[in-house]
Amino acid sequence: MVLAVIPFRPENPKTRLSCILDLAEREEFALMMLGDVVEKTTLAGCSNILLSTEDYSLKGATTVVKELGLNEALNEFFSETKEPVLIIMSDIPLVTEENVRQILSVESDCAIVPGRGGGTNSIFIRDPSRFRVDFYGASFLDHMNIAKEAGLSVEVIDSYRMSTDIDEKEDLVEILLHGNGASRRYLESLGFSLSVDKGRVGIKRNSHEQAL
Amino acid sequence: MVLAVIPFRPENPKTRLSCILDLAEREEFALMMLGDVVEKTTLAGCSNILLSTEDYSLKGATTVVKELGLNEALNEFFSETKEPVLIIMSDIPLVTEENVRQILSVESDCAIVPGRGGGTNSIFIRDPSRFRVDFYGASFLDHMNIAKEAGLSVEVIDSYRMSTDIDEKEDLVEILLHGNGASRRYLESLGFSLSVDKGRVGIKRNSHEQAL
Numbered sequence: 001m002v003l004a005v006i007p008f009r010p011e012n013p014k015t016r017l018s019c020i021l022d023l024a025e026r027e028e029f030a031l032m033m034l035g036d037v038v039e040k041t042t043l044a045g046c047s048n049i050l051l052s053t054e055d056y057s058l059k060g061a062t063t064v065v066k067e068l069g070l071n072e073a074l075n076e077f078f079s080e081t082k083e084p085v086l087i088i089m090s091d092i093p094l095v096t097e098e099n100v101r102q103i104l105s106v107e108s109d110c111a112i113v114p115g116r117g118g119g120t121n122s123i124f125i126r127d128p129s130r131f132r133v134d135f136y137g138a139s140f141l142d143h144m145n146i147a148k149e150a151g152l153s154v155e156v157i158d159s160y161r162m163s164t165d166i167d168e169k170e171d172l173v174e175i176l177l178h179g180n181g182a183s184r185r186y187l188e189s190l191g192f193s194l195s196v197d198k199g200r201v202g203i204k205r206n207s208h209e210q211a212l
Numbered sequence: 213m214v215l216a217v218i219p220f221r222p223e224n225p226k227t228r229l230s231c232i233l234d235l236a237e238r239e240e241f242a243l244m245m246l247g248d249v250v251e252k253t254t255l256a257g258c259s260n261i262l263l264s265t266e267d268y269s270l271k272g273a274t275t276v277v278k279e280l281g282l283n284e285a286l287n288e289f290f291s292e293t294k295e296p297v298l299i300i301m302s303d304i305p306l307v308t309e310e311n312v313r314q315i316l317s318v319e320s321d322c323a324i325v326p327g328r329g330g331g332t333n334s335i336f337i338r339d340p341s342r343f344r345v346d347f348y349g350a351s352f353l354d355h356m357n358i359a360k361e362a363g364l365s366v367e368v369i370d371s372y373r374m375s376t377d378i379d380e381k382e383d384l385v386e387i388l389l390h391g392n393g394a395s396r397r398y399l400e401s402l403g404f405s406l407s408v409d410k411g412r413v414g415i416k417r418n419s420h421e422q423a424l
Binding site: 096099114116117118119136137138140141158159160161162163164170173174177178194196199200201 | 308311326328329330331348349350352353370371372373374375376382385386389390406408411412413
């Protein structure tokens, strides 16, 4: 059994989407994305742990509260577990069951999924005690180095769907194009749809009828 | 034998990079990216055709000149060929030999590789006479519809490396992080390197020492 650990910070999420979503909408949207991710890790056979900064209940996951930064919380968690761990970000709603199964099936000691822009969107580690995470900044390169220094073999997973973390309004285009889960349905319920202007694809919101 | 058709427009390429590369640099950079792509299609066993708007010589490729728009040129080309065709964009230098082999090995009638932002970065078509292209705008959705209307089965390829077309300065981050070919070496020769500012990864150019 692989533990899927999903860090989640419920308060004031996704601030870079403030230009198009108000606080209540961002909170709901973050939950929808989280739900999409947990659905796929569950289908792939993982046992889910929500690593949260506050007590929070989510169907299909056990919540572990750590009032620590992301890196400190994960590294403390690693020191306490001996099972293989899949860390997966809560803001990659395009992830599929097949994506998760692919990561879990690698033969190397760990697998790293880069996010666009230098980040890391998922890490699979067979023996968490031999690894530590260092998110923020160019974390993909940092994690490659940490694995190398620990003598761990690494497979880098090449996936558009998993590399797409949702932070900016432009990222919502990807959900409306390629999503098929709760986060897409939520955006559509808010009136968002695709708009094409001068050959570029953007989004518009019906209540405004204005390309963003 | 699969024909890899690579559309290429040598004059004034990659205008959205004008903020950081002058015309001569953009021309050279576009050529380096093209070279990276052609290297991988060649390794994967393709015969390469450069579909260009003007006569142009490239090692490892036969140039076909068509003074037409991209869609018109490709669709005219399709009507003249009976072999399987792989259309692949010249600005996806992160593509690997394995990526190309994966596309060519699909069992469906065609394979489509979405680009970030709604575009299409590669299409494999077993029988080009049954397909037509419609690039620009949300071409991924258009191509999915065209295949559906033609009764063709489609496999969508999930690849970060192939979805990453290089248009904006932010895209150069991806090359400096994940590239290993001529286009990365060219950027480094110009003095570009990664810079991390407030947790976000960007690029800087040594001659300026300024985060872009």
